[in-house]
Amino acid sequence: QVQLVESGGGLVQPGGSLRLSxxxxxxxxSIYAMGWYRxxxxxxxxxxxxxxxxxxxxxxxxxxxxxxxxxxxxxxxxYLQMNSLKPEDTAVxxxxxxxxxxxxxxxxxxxxxxxxxTVSS
Numbered sequence: 001q002v003q004l005v006e007s008g009g010g011l012v013q014p015g016g017s018l019r020l021s022x023x024x025x026x027x028x029x030s031i032y033a034m035g036w037y038r039x040x041x042x043x044x045x046x047x048x049x050x051x052x053x054x055x056x057x058x059x060x061x062x063x064x065x066x067x068x069x070x071x072x073x074x075x076x077x078x079y080l081q082m083n084s085l086k087p088e089d090t091a092v093x094x095x096x097x098x099x100x101x102x103x104x105x106x107x108x109x110x111x112x113x114x115x116x117x118t119v120s121s
Contacts, residue, residue, distance in 0.1 A: 002027065004022055012117075020080040020095075023076060031097055034078040038093045090120070093117050
């Protein structure tokens with residue numbers, strides 16, 4: 001019913017930048033919070049940044065001042081601008097969205113397939 005498709009990952013040198021995008025599509029009535037999570041090898045998935053439908057944001061301490069989350073509600077898309085990247089930012093990044101669909105009075109939690117970000121020289 002709802003699909004999240006991420007793009008923008010890749011290989012970048014330390015200090016470089018990348019911009020991730022995640023577009024939601026399908027039978028969507030409303031999208032509430034959207035966010036980015038990441039999972040490095042051998043570690044648990046962690047929240048990187050989140051943004052409400054009204055634009056309020058929340059960041060992990062490790063990325064504050066370097067990453068910026070934003071969204072375009074008209075396009076059902078969330079972005080993550082990542083600057084001053086460090087090797088420890090290497091992980092698979094996942095998009096998440098809280099979505100309501102027509103006819104179902106429950107907000108569902110949806111995930112993208114993940115996109116690899118590798119920071120290495």
